[in-house]
Amino acid sequence: MSDAVRIIEVGPRDGLQNEKIPISVADRIAFIEALIGAGLHTVEVGAFVSPKAIPQMVGSDQVLRGVSHIGGSEFHVLVPNEKGYEASQAAGAKVIAVFASASEGFSRANINCSVAESIERFKPVVARAKADGIRVRGYISCVLGCPFDGEVKPQAVVDVAKMLWDLGCYEVSLGDTIGVGTPMKARQLLRAVAGSVPMEKLAMHFHDTYGQALANLYAGMEEGARVIDSAAGGLGGCPYAPGATGNVATEDVIYMLEGLGMKTGVDMTKLLAATNEVRRLIGRPPVSRVASALNAKMRTAK
Ligand code: HMG
Ligand code: MG
Secondary structure, eight states: OOSOOEEEEOIIIIIGGGOSSOOOHHHHHHHHHHHHHTTOOEEEEEEOSOTTTOGGGTTHHHHHHHSOOOTTOEEEEEOOSHHHHHHHHHTTOSEEEEEEESSHHHHHHHHSSOHHHHHHHHHHHHHHHHHHTOEEEEEEEOTTOBTTTBOOOHHHHHHHHHHHHHHTOSEEEEEETTOOOOHHHHHHHHHHHTTTSOGGGEEEEEBOTTSOHHHHHHHHHHTTOOEEEEBGGGOOOOTTSTTOOOBOBHHHHHHHHHHTTOOOOOOHHHHHHHHHHHHHHHTSOOOOHHHHHHHHHHHHHO
């Protein structure tokens, strides 16, 4: 496989939004800076959503203002509506992400509106972003299955992807929110969506609930996809997606990519240190296989 892969580190947002223990703004900033220091260029750092819906993301404005830009790093934040957009701009966001669903059940649970209504909500957000020179990423959840509606047809994903792309999103991230996908389905989905959005503009956002995320990523890469969302330590999940566990772990992705001969620019030792620090914050070990293996190796070597 050739070509560079671009990684969007989503741990500080997708990871921490699902944690029971509140993590202070200072600790969130330190985590993000450790990730950037490890060589991860793009990090999703927070969300301008309702504090009642996701209390863990309160203080995202302070996180965004407080975090140091090192080496041209890029910070993303989630924005569900115009209120969130205004707050994101007051905090200086340069890249935002709107988030839709391929299924009605999850759309209602997560953002309290239908899929069509969510697109209507995003229209003024994207229009204002365009006028302000802000880049907008588009997420689609439940692309390979929904905790409420069950099976999700690829066509439903294609339809939403096309809407987000036509709105002006620069990239569309396909979220297997509950991690139910398998490689053949991931491959077929990417092929189907690439008929409406160029493959190089598609990101793979795979949760690892059933342990399939790396295999699904590999299948997607064989189709030509080159953008991966991952979370340090395999943190992650959505409080509105019952049964969902973490994102594919960044360490596991880096290990696989480097093994494929791809240069990621990520320093595994520093990434492991960042992941281990989060273990202290959340009070349990990371689920990443590579982090566990490297920690065990270090213990044996002592
Ligand atoms: P709603 O209740 O329909 O909104 O929520 P509303 O407009 O009726 O407002 C209700 C209250 O929320 C009001 O406050 C608003 O001011 C406030 P009150 O008068 O009751 O005090 N409000 C806000 N406050 C702060 N920031 C805002 C905002 N908007 C309204 N932007 C809403 C609709 C979308 C706001 C709500 O449902 C929400 O915030 N949902 C976010 C849920 C979320 O963040 N989920 C996790 C991220 S998505 C994810 O994890 C999936 C992903 O990783 C991909 C994948 O894995 O699939 C991206
Ligand atoms: Mg997610």
